[in-house]
Amino acid sequence: MATKDFEYRWTRQGAMALLGQTIGFFLDAYDLMFVTAMTPILAKVLLPPKLPAWLAYFITLYGYVFTLIARPLGSALFGNYADIIGRRNVLMITLLGAGVLSALTAAIPTYAQVGIMAYIIFSILRFIEGIFIGGEYAAGHPFVLEQVPIKWRGFAGGVDQSGFAFGVAMGGAVVTWFTLWLGPEKMLLYGWRYVFLTGLAPAIVGLIIRYTLPESPIFQEVKEQGKLERVPFFSLFNTKERVLTFLQVMLVMTGMFYCSWSMFNYFVGILTETGLPGATASFFYAIAGLVDAISLWFAGLMSDFIGRRLAIIVAGIGSAIMALPSFYILHLGASLRSSLLLWLGTFLVGWFTNWIWGVEPAYLAERFATVRRGSGVGFGYSSGIFLSTTLMPYWSILLYPVFHSMWPIAAIMLIIGGTLGAIGAAIGPETKGVSLRIARE
Template identity: 45%
Template sequence: MEPERFTSNTTKAIVSQFVGFLLDSYDLTMILSIAPILAKVLLPPESALLATFNIILSYSLTIIFRPLGSAIFGNLGDRIGRRADLIITVLGLGLASALTSALPTYAQVGILSFILFVLVRIIVGIFAGGEYAAGHPFAMEWTPYKWRGLVSGIVQGGFSFGAGLAALVEAAFIGIYGVSGVESFAWRYVFLTALAPAVIALAVRLTMSETPVFEDVKKKNLIRKTPFLDLFRKPYRRDFFQVMLYMTGMFFFAYSLFAFVPAILEDKPSVFSIGTAEQVYYYGTYAAFAGAVIFGALSQYIGRRRLTIMWAIATFIISIPVYYLLFHSASIGNYVFASIASIIIGIITQGPWGIIPIYLSERFKASMRSSGVGFGYSSGIFIGGWFSVYVPLMHNYLFKAIDTPTNIWFSTAVLLMIGAVLVGIGQYLGPETLGTKLVEEVQKV
């Protein structure tokens, strides 16, 4: 049965997934926002922009392994339950993220340092893919119907909050040790801080109960032998590919903020220091958290599909103007207008993510929900995850005259416009899910 009111288990489920998703983003943001520093630590000397692209490319290579984690742990979540799955994933994610702090530098072992960095990122990616496969359904299956949109936004907002927290922590370390100190040794301390949210999430999850929806699946004997493979069989195959198209656009949305706003703020002709750029960036990530919560709450009244399509159209229209505002403000050192641009970008790119936990949970039956949510979420990576290739290609071959030789603002704006088109079409091809029951009924023969 679905819960009809908030209980302590509902609160625990929300906190668990918020902190778990925060940890995922916290780790990823560390890589992206201090990419110039990591490039100096892990790679041989070369142009600053090229070195930064190499770090971002390694990030893309690692997130490609998230679907593998979603397949493994999503299938497990549908077989043994969401709770046990989540305990395994948060342990793996927290320890692997902290392991980054133990990596040798390029000065110590040469290019092996970068190879080891990529291997650790792969491990992180596998556990992160499993984290939302079981975590999103767990939170949604404990949430009463009328609160689903708001809770979905809060849970998904954990990602943006984690990004903002990571940027804030990194700015603090730079403020304390200076850029040279972070490059020399303090970057290790930055990654060790990932253990804190992992311990919190683990402590909460050890006290949780399995969801009533999954207990209902077991009671009705609906557990599937191969829930992951069932995604690609009729009649579910079309649903999966519709979700994949939609999520591809959503990943373009996400990394238009997380991957490239720091680069726009830090690379010439920007006159901001790394510390100032971090401050401007984390304004955008906190605005992203607010956008996700507001979007999720509104979807409970307007509808998931209708709201997303309207948002996609608006995003397509304002992409170039808002990225130009960010670029131009950074070029002349206007902190206020750069912050405004960062806030707007945070809201427009991350707001639609507020419905992802509930939308994907409503799109797949309870007996295959972890597999569907996890792999459906991750499926956007297959095409969307190569943003670190698309933007340099656009920059070098299409828009270099509009960008500058050292900045990629216009190419990033185009990436967001492409994402808006894919998101709009993806939602248009799917049904409205508002009102869908999360329990699964036994089919009558």
């Protein structure tokens, strides 16, 4: 089929590519959310029992931070290869690696068995898995968005990104189910291992789908024309204009990461510190993930009508304004055991912490030329981690003694994120309608 057909109408190949990437991104969140949904459990499994509960909570979060620290490395490595050997080939490697590492986490020893080495082993596995996950979206977003209609590229990106939200929802649901089935004591003893082992299932499904798909036609076209670069990653920084593009993208992504992790880092902790059972906290975490998915579709679709730039600005400002009321209502609902407030807070947090991400896949794909799109999307995406996610647990440890509660910390992070995202988009160009067939700018 001619490359241009993908730009103007939906095809079976484009739809299946979107499904495969949504499942791949599902695995990213599904495994990662096990850590945040089971943080109170893992804190007891991996760390000394004498640590204060709140301190152990944030130290455990550093375990998944190692996953995030590795993402820029993975996105640089696999994104570069996605621009050389193709998006599909890289995606087969990254999804398999992520699935295997998730399953291996189920076999790590506990603190009671090997002391602090348990936490070290856990962190090492998280780091290696992060390398594969970094490559997953570096190759995955371009693979999908190079095969969907220009008119609906924003919506397709929102659906693509919602794989992460559905992973959050399913991760929370799985933790809830295992906790209710086994009970808190057995979850602490061995149930958490079963949870991590389930990470193999979405990896297998995603691999089967991707195996049946051909390469992105736009990448294939550029390859056949002999326009590929030798080291695409380095070309992101070989002119002043490209460096400025990268820095602007980094600012937007830094804001987005502050927004999303304001929920992922603190949601379960906000509920459990009020005395709510872990199963209840995981259940509402799953509901927040479903709300997140809907918000991503909405924001992506919104960007197809008002443009990527304005959509990010609207989402960022909206998130900053709603940060304090959203997290306070969630906290109040848990404290008062008010179902109405708890459901309302869950909806508000699920929506306003993540809807800005619905614009991200299309926006990043449109900011980089075909020959370096994998490198640009992957490393541009991951660059937001440098000044956000890796620092948040550290800042939380400093701020918790001031507020003695997690909800104000989460609100502060969301205000920072929404503001940075809006500013970053405001100083950048509009990209809606850009052809992804541009081999070189």
